[in-house]
Amino acid sequence: MTRDTEDDITNTGSETETETKTETDADIDIETKSGYAIDIGTDVDTHNDDIDVAALSTATAVSDGGAAGADDVALDPWGSSTVSDYQKLFTEFGIETFDDVLPAVPNPHYLMRRGVIFGHRGYDPVAEALQNNDPVAVLSGFMPTGDPHIGHKLVFDEIIWHQQRGADAYALIADLEAHAARGLSWSEIDDHARDYLLSLLALGFDPESGELYRQSENRELQDFAFELGSKANFSEFEGIYGFDSETNVAYMQSVITQMADILYPQLEEPKPTVIPVGPDQDPHVRFARDLAARMRFFKVTKAYASFELTESERELVAAVYDERETYAEDVSRPRCAEAATWLVDNLVTPVDNGSDDARNEDTDVSPDTLGIIVPDAVIESTIKKLENAGMEPLRPRVRFLDANATDEAFEALITAIDGEKRRYDEHIDAFDLSAADATDLAREVETNNGGYGFVAPSSIYHRFMTGLTGGKMSSSVPASHISLLDDPETGYEKVKSATTGGRETAEKQRELGGKADECPVYELYAYLLANDDDTLATQVYDECVSGDRLCGSCKEQAAKLMQAFLEEHQEKRKEVESLLEDADISLISDRRTVAPSDTADSTDNENT
Secondary structure, eight states, rough: OOOOOOTOOOOOTOOOOOOOOOOTTTOOHHHHHHEEEEETTTOOOOOOOOEEEEEEEOEEEEEEEESSSSSSSSOOOTTTOOOOOTTTHHHHTEEGGGTTTTGSSSSSHHHHHHEEEEEEOOOOOHHHHHHHHHOOOOEEOOOOOSBBHHHHHHHHHHHHHHHHTTTTEEEOOHHHHHHHOEEEEEEEEHHHHHHHHHHHHHOOOOOOTTTEEGGGOOOHHHHHHHHHHOOHHHHHHHHHHHOOSSSOOOHHHHHHHHHHHHHHSSSSOOOOEEEEEEGGHHHHHHHHHHHHHOSSSEEEEEESSSSSHHHHHHHHHHHHHHGGGTTTTTSSSOOHHHHHHHHHHHHHHHHHTOOOOOOOTTTSSSSTTTTOOOOOOHHHHHHHHHHHTTTOBBOOOEEEEESOOOHHHHHHHHHHHOEEEESSSSSSESSOOOOHHHHHHHHHHHTTTTTHHHHHHHEEEEEOBTTTTBBBOOTSGGGGGGGSSSSSHHHHHHHHOOOOBOOHHHHHHHHHOOOOGGOHHHHIIIITTTTTOOOHHHHHHHHHHTOOOOOHHHHHHHHHHHHHHHHHHHHHHHHHHHHHHHHHSSSOOOGGGHHHHHHHHHHHHOOO
């Protein structure tokens, strides 16, 4: 990124010289239906270091996918690191591209249409529920360590959009985390919390149909967090956060509370729930999904015989079962021993020295031809299990594994299963149920017998906003961000002083076009200033890259729009003050009388 030197631009001393972005093969563009693109590549946006969106904790390499492979892309919920390569979030962490689910989203928000919301994890059930007017929830939270700024507005908007489409909406103040992880006093937390809540209400959150709460004041949440903590262990905290013997216990407690936050909307009934977050918070979502699974009474899987298989082994056995016509004496009842022999004959054969197994080169069959990818060790372990089962038939079935079920729930499930079934000590096999029907039945039996029946929480991920100075957006660098509390004139001046993606001279700008994908000012249009007007966002982008738009006039337009936004927003903040006073949320923490650091502040406030 470079500063502007065109004749129609007045540069200020607050501008910061930054290096031009280096393109890499990992860069990708997310195309939008509006005819422009938002680039997701290297040297992109930054960490909004106060945004704790949605009860956040992180995960290790757990069953739903962990933080393994994060050496090059570190996702740190409390750090100030940037996400330098969004593509790796797809390839290494399994985040799905939002473009894949966008067609199923009814009347998508402009952040979705423009690719600002670029990824998701399991959002499909949420989109389906929104389409069908089924129960669905949205939850996000904020760690009140500073003023709310335009980066936080992204999350405010995502909560409100879901609420306006029928979702049960929850917005929380992560005050336990702010106190434990950042060391803020309760009086400081109270001041910041009020500002966050006023901006949320001013932007359209409805407190009557939604719920506002503070972690420290929500007893139901804290009780549930205690129970949830029984499913986590210290080694996970070591692996996830690097916690050690010097980590205070309150910090660790706040993490479990954040996990409880994510599942809180489902305490009354299971439902799809979306957590809008930045991509650095993805490990939290994965950990919460894993803890949700650990709390379930039953785990539902596919099976083919009485013995247990790993996921990879199950995939291989499924492929072998599909080949039964080539090896089974009775195709309707292929035997495990027959399947094992077929695997030995077609996929392995002893080498001359007998020290290892190698692929049989005399057959056309391979894992590739079966449509799967499995290592030799999986083939070997599968063969052993099939051989040990002997003449037991291979039969597809759905398996209900007893994870945490009470005796009453286990017996109720047996009764509820229609058709042929087999009962074992720790699982039940059903032969006439589809996987989908079995999943629904397991949840129904669980909830009818005192369990939660959690649906795995979903998430959507938005790009971070680049700081106005071209580096990372940080609350500790006032010039890098615009606070929702900034004086409108100050907001105007910050935009006028912002770094852009313009060329070195107006002549080069007209000749080569600007670099809108690297421009913090264009981001302001796409993320905020154009609002729902895709035409304006497209116009700014197209005029910039074609060279028809110079940065001085572009910043002037953006600065005026920002000034008008701040004026309107702050007027609305005043209008909703009474709404906040009437809301069912405490604005003054009772913990001021508990924490020594707050005793003096509390006394001073009482005497004021």
